[in-house]
Amino acid sequence: MDSADRVENVWGARTPHERGTAWPVRVDQELAVAEAEVDRWVQSACVLCSNGCACDIAVKDGRMVGVRGRAVDRINHGRLGPKGLYASWQWSDQDRLTQPLIRTAEGLRPASWDEAMDRIVEESKKRHPLQHGFYTSGQLFLEEYYTLGVIGKAGLGTPHMDGNTRLCTATAGASLKETFGSDGQPGSYEDIESCDALFLFGHNLAATQTVLWARVLDRVEGPDTPAIVVVDPRDTPTARMAERTGGVHLAPLPGTNLALMNGLIHELIEHGHVDEEYVARHTIGYDELVAAVAAYEPKQVAEICGVNAVDVQRAAEIFGTSERVLSTVLQGFYQSHQATAAACQVNNLHLLRGLIGKPGCGVLQMNGQPTAENTRECGADGDLPGFRNWANQHHIDELSTLWNVDPLKIPHWAPPTHAMQLWRYVEQGSIDFLWISATNPAVSLPELPRIRDILDRDGLFLVVQDGFLTETAEHADVVLPAALWGEKQGTFTNASRTVHLSDQAVDPPGEARSDLDIFLDYARRMDFRDKDGQPLIGWSTPEEAFEAWKECSRGRPCDYSGLTYDALRGGSGIPWPCTDDNPEGTDRLYPDSVFPTDSYVCEDFGHDLLTGGSTTPEQYKATEPAGRAFLKAATFQQPPEWISSGYPLIATTGRSPYHFHTRTKTGRSRKLRQAEPSVWVELSAADAADLGIAEGDRVRVESERGWMEGPARIGRVRPGVVFVPFHFGYWDSTDRGRTAANEFTLTEWDPVSKQPLYKVAAVRVRPSG
Amino acid sequence: MHLSTYLGLLHSAENSLAEAFGQVGRHHADEPDVEHLCQTLGEKAAGHVESLGPFLARYGEHREDEPDRLRAAEFSGTRSGGVGLLRDLQDLYALASFVDVTWTVVGQAAQGVPDADLLKTVQNCQTDTRTQLSWLQTRIKQAAPQALIVAK
Numbered sequence: 001m002d003s004a005d006r007v008e009n010v011w012g013a014r015t016p017h018e019r020g021t022a023w024p025v026r027v028d029q030e031l032a033v034a035e036a037e038v039d040r041w042v043q044s045a046c047v048l049c050s051n052g053c054a055c056d057i058a059v060k061d062g063r064m065v066g067v068r069g070r071a072v073d074r075i076n077h078g079r080l081g082p083k084g085l086y087a088s089w090q091w092s093d094q095d096r097l098t099q100p101l102i103r104t105a106e107g108l109r110p111a112s113w114d115e116a117m118d119r120i121v122e123e124s125k126k127r128h129p130l131q132h133g134f135y136t137s138g139q140l141f142l143e144e145y146y147t148l149g150v151i152g153k154a155g156l157g158t159p160h161m162d163g164n165t166r167l168c169t170a171t172a173g174a175s176l177k178e179t180f181g182s183d184g185q186p187g188s189y190e191d192i193e194s195c196d197a198l199f200l201f202g203h204n205l206a207a208t209q210t211v212l213w214a215r216v217l218d219r220v221e222g223p224d225t226p227a228i229v230v231v232d233p234r235d236t237p238t239a240r241m242a243e244r245t246g247g248v249h250l251a252p253l254p255g256t257n258l259a260l261m262n263g264l265i266h267e268l269i270e271h272g273h274v275d276e277e278y279v280a281r282h283t284i285g286y287d288e289l290v291a292a293v294a295a296y297e298p299k300q301v302a303e304i305c306g307v308n309a310v311d312v313q314r315a316a317e318i319f320g321t322s323e324r325v326l327s328t329v330l331q332g333f334y335q336s337h338q339a340t341a342a343a344c345q346v347n348n349l350h351l352l353r354g355l356i357g358k359p360g361c362g363v364l365q366m367n368g369q370p371t372a373e374n375t376r377e378c379g380a381d382g383d384l385p386g387f388r389n390w391a392n393q394h395h396i397d398e399l400s401t402l403w404n405v406d407p408l409k410i411p412h413w414a415p416p417t418h419a420m421q422l423w424r425y426v427e428q429g430s431i432d433f434l435w436i437s438a439t440n441p442a443v444s445l446p447e448l449p450r451i452r453d454i455l456d457r458d459g460l461f462l463v464v465q466d467g468f469l470t471e472t473a474e475h476a477d478v479v480l481p482a483a484l485w486g487e488k489q490g491t492f493t494n495a496s497r498t499v500h501l502s503d504q505a506v507d508p509p510g511e512a513r514s515d516l517d518i519f520l521d522y523a524r525r526m527d528f529r530d531k532d533g534q535p536l537i538g539w540s541t542p543e544e545a546f547e548a549w550k551e552c553s554r555g556r557p558c559d560y561s562g563l564t565y566d567a568l569r570g571g572s573g574i575p576w577p578c579t580d581d582n583p584e585g586t587d588r589l590y591p592d593s594v595f596p597t598d599s600y601v602c603e604d605f606g607h608d609l610l611t612g613g614s615t616t617p618e619q620y621k622a623t624e625p626a627g628r629a630f631l632k633a634a635t636f637q638q639p640p641e642w643i644s645s646g647y648p649l650i651a652t653t654g655r656s657p658y659h660f661h662t663r664t665k666t667g668r669s670r671k672l673r674q675a676e677p678s679v680w681v682e683l684s685a686a687d688a689a690d691l692g693i694a695e696g697d698r699v700r701v702e703s704e705r706g707w708m709e710g711p712a713r714i715g716r717v718r719p720g721v722v723f724v725p726f727h728f729g730y731w732d733s734t735d736r737g738r739t740a741a742n743e744f745t746l747t748e749w750d751p752v753s754k755q756p757l758y759k760v761a762a763v764r765v766r767p768s769g
Numbered sequence: 770m771h772l773s774t775y776l777g778l779l780h781s782a783e784n785s786l787a788e789a790f791g792q793v794g795r796h797h798a799d800e801p802d803v804e805h806l807c808q809t810l811g812e813k814a815a816g817h818v819e820s821l822g823p824f825l826a827r828y829g830e831h832r833e834d835e836p837d838r839l840r841a842a843e844f845s846g847t848r849s850g851g852v853g854l855l856r857d858l859q860d861l862y863a864l865a866s867f868v869d870v871t872w873t874v875v876g877q878a879a880q881g882v883p884d885a886d887l888l889k890t891v892q893n894c895q896t897d898t899r900t901q902l903s904w905l906q907t908r909i910k911q912a913a914p915q916a917l918i919v920a921k
Contacts, residue, residue: 128918128919131919159914413910413913413914414911414913417911424799424800425915428851428920428921429921430851430919430920430921608903610900611806611809611810612802612806613900613902613905614907637809748805749801751802751806
């Protein structure tokens, strides 16, 4: 058992092993009491990043007192990261909301559930469906998202439902749809065990999924080290591993990822590293791809991206000549300029070599949040449930039969409203009923001065449902106290399609209720009914909701029909698709390179990657995809905001290994709070010298929209770039100083995935004394 | 030969389209996607004007006032609010459709001449124009219900 302090040793002790052998087990545990005093252990999985490490919760006297990694689980083989160990339960008795609150002239006052829910229903009934917006999370359970999805789509009939998964995982879903026809993670974490090269595109894995990075380190320390290639403008522990393994660290200027990717594709083609037979048989669009990247010679790419041409060539050579290549992609691409186009080029690299669906070969288009995958599956994020296609009448009919409602009730006249547009409608007043669950947009959305104005808009009725009085909840008209992890039951699915059950370990505090119970209560009070006058939602427990979802997913790419709560208990999590014929689930998708692009199956007919213009069903069918993947491409464009004499630096935001999101949980962990107590601003040595700034000096980072302040850390970003972690809002602030990175970020988004750009804001920096 | 007339028509229509995209983008800067994509797509129209250059030199250019009249009829400046945005995008759509079919006409002539260079230019430019139309249609479909039913 590894007992080392995981703040100091984030990834824990090494367990090196050979390529192609199983990742050894190492069980991590943190207990607030002696092990013998634990009353019982309750099965769950960690919700503090998208990895979803399986764990058991220790309970004593009706309280959570510890956590232990599950050795049998395929995702973590017993391990937990610093967030899992030190912030899984430690927040549970601090500052919790224990009863509903209602706004009066004097502020928020306690209220009964009846009073709070009656108020919500009264406001809801006054309004047209299109005046309702729901902004949810990457933190709820599958059963809760599905229930909310049915309420929105078949109860109210509003297309305005999305969540902060738009900020973290939208491009993963979008790029998979564009290339393969449907969402669905192609690869498996087990590909780490057998790859020869690992490419991390805008993915600071060592910080964002620490247990997955431990899995990589155990290959690095083993006898046949994979070459690691890292694309990141910062010099991080992840990036340093590139040099150590004979790989490459490419540090492109923020906003230029697509030029770099076009350059890599160009090199692959130029040097004949293309499996022509595979491309001819399994893809569409090769000639267009060749034409699109023709101008991206290494020299040209070096100039646009500010990298060395030889590094581009070397990275392409590693990709082109390694037998088994695994790629992962995250926020450095997803939250940057031309996100979907750049992420699609990663898919294209694999398709050009036919490296997909085989051990060690695959793509992991990652998520940031633990349950983000379920919003995508269940239709709480601006997609239809079961990866159904809003432009395919056949799919709409399936849903209308399943829910027994008129097809016209289900909003499908256009893509469901994406989060950034939803907030714009709130700003304009056409949405004036906004229900936010389990997330904190007052810290996490871009351009916070604007978001605060929107939250305080006259005439807006704002419901916030959370476990704590967050920065967002302070603006609410009604606050609903929610049960959190360990206090309710449900399932969720990690970034590699693995489904875990999280059982209820303890009672919620005070009158707090599970999000599922709250949504069900709303549906009952609104009296949503189906065509036959029966209640629209026929379930009342998490397990019944799961069973309903299984029917919705049956026959779709994300098929859960072979899963049960019982099957998920006792052993490992199980990856979908999982059917009665295939009860063990599926390690990796597309072993036969038949992709879900058939027009009757696909989740989306696709878009022009430059503008987001939709491909019509007729245009799509004319390409006769028939199971072939799309090699889509776009040319590089200048980012919407770039440096000027007034704002000469580019700011990018990101994460710490010790905190999750806006720190509602990790900020209440004593250990993690000590590890990373407050915000900082990273500057290159050259820029710091120019500005007369020394390590630790307080600096102000300012854009056209807003500013924040923090102490300088010098030397980890490339010159011209400023980095600020986005975790630090205001709930625990003592001096009310401006600490949130999103004070200066901009309101712009990718034209296809609609994911906002957090990585390209023009700023100036000065000492703030 | 009236090809010169049609090249002139195309020249002014693409100019009008470039200008109209710019105008709509600037006016609706509160819609960041509209601002940004109108700029990108307007630049494409401006690029088409440039690529017409060699053919105007080859065939001459006879300017009619037709596209200006079209512009006066279809694009008389920007409007505000949800419905205003919708109408502005619809005007752009009408103008881009006019450009699209004008390229079709010129493309037919290019085959008749035959002029392979012109044909290639027609194909490239018309692909861009279809992209403009596709984006406009997508954005209009998205905006319509909210603007027509519940916009303040």
